[in-house]
Amino acid sequence: MNSEKLWTRNFISISASTLFLFLTFYCLLVILPLYALEDLHGQATDAGLVVTVFLLAAILIRPIAGQWLGRIEKRSLLLLSLCLFLIADLFYFFMHSIGSLLVLRFMHGISFGIVTTVCGTIVADLIPSSRKGEGMGYYAMAMNLAMVIGPFVGLTTFYRWGATTSFIISSIFALFALILGSSLRLPKEQQTVATKTQAAFHIKQLFEVSAVRISVTAAFFSFVYASILSFVSVYAKEIGLAKAASYFFVVYAVVMLLSRPFTGKLFDKRGANVIIYPAIIFFAIGMLLLSMAHTTFLFLLSAACIGLGWGTLFPCFQTIAVQNAAPQRRGVATATFLSIFDSGVGLGSFVIGLAAVHIHLSFLYLYCSLLVLIGVGVYYTLNRDHAAASTRSKQYGNENPSGQHNQAV
Structure with a gap:
């Protein structure tokens, strides 16, 4: 079954476009809190809001984008959203107050929410069912x-x-995302999943029930992950390791890249639990080490553990969300997962921004490590039914591509 081709032209195109899309996202994510604090003379809460407002917009638009995927050609929606994303990015040159920056972040978040939903849906359709975890x-x-x-x-x-x-x-990154996205050539049957006869609209159509539990689990961990996204560069500066801040993510990626070929294939062969429980433990250890980091070695060691932990958890959670949904609901499932996931990131950025005014970030990271450990119970409680079904399907090779094996999840 693993002879099914994964690295097609379309898979490479959508992955490359996503790379540049998120290059734009992460480039802005780390500099805008600093920009708000240093150039616009904002407060710590403003730095948190820069992230929260962006993600709030993405969360609000994603359920609607998931519905659009059933009615609008996927490639057209992808290119439209990438154009809007680029245009919004160009407006950062003209922001000179916290208020105007927050308005732009909201508008930018809308385009980001649409394009990430479309990309996630397209890639889920392109990956062979037998290689979902790996792909x-x-x-x-x-x-x-x-x-x-x-x-x-x-x-x-x-x-x-x-x-x-x-x-x-x-802006250059956003432009490359658009160029690479425009090279996508989908087969006619993958352009849209709309049916000829559609039932009357119902609010439940905006969400995929089968993806909710694993999405809530992901949101729990993303609450902690937000402390890394929004404040690790600020924390590094506070503890005198500002020069090491850039290398934090380098170490994170190296460890993640080295582990990826093994974790994805192991997920497909042995099921989710074999990967997820150890990854949670590594994530918790990484957060604990980060809270104690007063040397470059400990700071970068924490990055390695977080890379092995969280860098493994996110694709596992997203794979489960997609597998649980029927093919015609993958767009909605992707929107459901990313919306709930980003809710955790947005809430985490805001709460940690408020807490950082009164508590040193080292203590916050310590508390976050305890939250990650609690996440073991959260994952087990919310997803044990799926875990059992997933393990059985891997053992007996009877994966149901329609995703109907466990609608309770």
Whole structure:
């Protein structure tokens, strides 16, 4: 079964476009909190809101985007959303107040929510059913690579040449995302999953029930992950390791890249639990080490553990969400997963931003490590039915591509 081709032209095109899309996202993610604090003279809560408002917009639009995927040609929707994403990125040059920046972040988040939903749906359709775990792992690797290169480029250009140069770089990344996305050529049957006869609209059509439990689990962990996205560069500066901040994501990516070929295939052969429980433990250890980091070695060691832990968890969770949905509901399942996941990131950024005013980030990271450990119980409680079904399907090779084997999840 593993002879089914994974690395097709379309898979490479959508993955490359996603890489540059997230390069833009992560480049802006690490510099905008600093830009809000240093250039616009905002507060810590403003730095958190820069992330939260962006993700809130993405969360609100994704259920609608999931519905559009059943009515609009996928490639057309992809190109439209990539164009909007690029246009919004160009407006950062003209933001000179916290208020205007937050408005732009909301508009930018809308385009981001649409394009990530479309990309996730397209790639789920392109990956052979027997290689879902492996394929989604490699697709997620594009986002993980962006998590390394984006912050590194963003922080380097910001500290050396200022915010304007960083905005130029992010715009170039967005342009390449559009160019690569336009090279996608989908087969006619994959252009849209719309049916000729559609039932009357119901609010439940905006969400895929089978993806909710694993999405809530992912959101729980993404709440903690938000503390890395939004504040690791600020934390590094506080503890005198500002120069090491850029390399945090480099170490993260190296470990993630080395583990990816093994974790994806193991997921397909042995099921989710074999991967997810150890990954949670590594994530918790990484957060604990980060809370104690006062040397470059400990700081980067924490990055390695987080890369092995969280870098493995995210693609596993997304794979489960897609597998549980019927083919015609994959767009909605992707939207459901990403919306709930981003809710955790957005809430985490805001809450940690509020807490950072009163509590040192080292203590916050310590508390986050405890939350990750609690996540073992969260995953077991919400997903044990799926875990049992998934394990059985891997053992007996009877995966149901329609996703009907476990509608209760």
